[in-house]
Amino acid sequence: MRIEFPPFPNSKIDPFLVTSPQTAHYNCIAWAFGDSTKWYWPDSANYYFWPNEIPREEKIESFIELFRLIGYEVCENGELEPDYFKVAIYTDKFSKPTHAARQLGNGYWTSKLGQHFDVTHTIFSMKDGSYGNVAVFMQRKK
Amino acid sequence: MINTIYPTIQERQRPVAVSYEASFVRNNIATCHVLFVGQSVFVQKMYKQQLKKRFDFYNSIWQSETIFSSSISEITNNSAYRSIIGLGQEVLPFIIDDLKNNDSHWFYALEALTGQNPIKENHKGVVPLMKKDWIEWAKENNLTDEN
Numbered sequence: 001m002r003i004e005f006p007p008f009p010n011s012k013i014d015p016f017l018v019t020s021p022q023t024a025h026y027n028c029i030a031w032a033f034g035d036s037t038k039w040y041w042p043d044s045a046n047y048y049f050w051p052n053e054i055p056r057e058e059k060i061e062s063f064i065e066l067f068r069l070i071g072y073e074v075c076e077n078g079e080l081e082p083d084y085f086k087v088a089i090y091t092d093k094f095s096k097p098t099h100a101a102r103q104l105g106n107g108y109w110t111s112k113l114g115q116h117f118d119v120t121h122t123i124f125s126m127k128d129g130s131y132g133n134v135a136v137f138m139q140r141k142k
Numbered sequence: 143m144i145n146t147i148y149p150t151i152q153e154r155q156r157p158v159a160v161s162y163e164a165s166f167v168r169n170n171i172a173t174c175h176v177l178f179v180g181q182s183v184f185v186q187k188m189y190k191q192q193l194k195k196r197f198d199f200y201n202s203i204w205q206s207e208t209i210f211s212s213s214i215s216e217i218t219n220n221s222a223y224r225s226i227i228g229l230g231q232e233v234l235p236f237i238i239d240d241l242k243n244n245d246s247h248w249f250y251a252l253e254a255l256t257g258q259n260p261i262k263e264n265h266k267g268v269v270p271l272m273k274k275d276w277i278e279w280a281k282e283n284n285l286t287d288e289n
Contacts, residue, residue: 007210024245025269027212038267043214047249047259049267058215098213114210115245130210 005113008121008129015108016125020118029063031112032087032100033070040066060135063089063097072138078123080107084139088123091135099131193229197236200225205246218250227254238280245269252276 005011029040030049041048042056050056054065064074067087078088080103088109090099101111101121108120127133160168171188203222211217226233234255237248249272253259260279265271280286 024247029212030267039212039214039269040267041212041214045250045253047261047266047272048214058213096213098211098216112212114208114212115247116209 005129008126010125010127010129011121014122014125016119016121018117019110019120020112022115022117024115026112027114028099028101028112029066031110031118032102033066034102058096060089060091060095060097063100064136064138067100067138071140073140075137075139078103078109078134078137081139083142085142086137086139088134089136089138090126090131090133092132095135097135099126101126190232193232194236196229197226197233200229201240201246214247214250217247223251227251231255234280234285238277238286241273242277245273249276 005016008016010016025039026036027039027041030036030038033040038049040050042050042054042058042062044056046056051066051069054069055062067089072085072087075084075086078086080086086103088101088103089097090101092098099111101109101123103109104120108122109126110118110120111126112118123134167185168188171185171192200222204220204226207222208217208220217223226237234252237251237255240246241248249259249261258279260275261272262275265275
């Protein structure tokens with residue numbers, strides 16, 4: 001289903017397709033991590049899921065460490081490479097992590113939009129939107 | 143603040159659908175609640191209705207402003223969410239009722255208003271189980287909208 005999302009201005013000119021029902025049972029970080037059963041966030045009050053071995057800090061370093069747990073390493077770009085899975089971590093203008101997306105086998109990206117639904121999109125269609133921009137790409141061997 | 147503009151004797155003699163006294167109370171229900179709490183069923187009921195309207199208003203703003211957010215700090219620092227917490231413990235039944243029907247992130251507000259956190263360690267991040275823990279706690283503490 002094609003919908004225009006005002007929080008993502010480029011969604012009207014580049015692919016941005018809804019691919020799931022709305023749910024608040026998991027968020028973008030969990031979805032990029034490969035888990036659709038939990039809400040991942042390093043909240044200081046310790047309400048939400050975050051691995052014990054990673055600092056509960058809303059810093060990009062903590063999010064990088066999270067994806068390192070399952071074999072991802074920082075890489076240069078989000079280009080499709082047949083031998084690698086890739087994720088993108090977004091930050092806002094204050095360098096605070098806001099979002100993560102996971103690359104699909106066809107080069108598009110899949111994201112969970114907060115408490116909304118999943119979408120398939122491009123890096124461009126989410127650029128300069130509510131989540132800011134990609135700060136780090138990470139990859140792991142298939 | 144109490145509305146100090148009160149009708150003259152002549153104005154009070156005109157027929158009206160709602161008496162000036164009733165209108166006065168309705169217009170100043172929040173103040174009346176503070177003044178007459180525990181004494182007037184009417185004031186309590188009216189106050190509860192007004193509180194529910196304010197809760198629904200802030201709730202709809204909170205939902206629309208944070209629907210795309212994954213960041214719990216962004217979701218719980220939202221000004222409408224903080225306003226709901228600011229309404230005090232009397233909104234707890236409304237929050238529990240909303241939690242029964244939705245998967246909203248009320249957990250911070252509930253702890254802020256009750257000082258409790260009944261969420262089990264292995265339920266962290268599992269929203270349906272987090273909800274279940276709070277709804278059970280609410281039942282045990284007679285904290286539902288029916289009470």
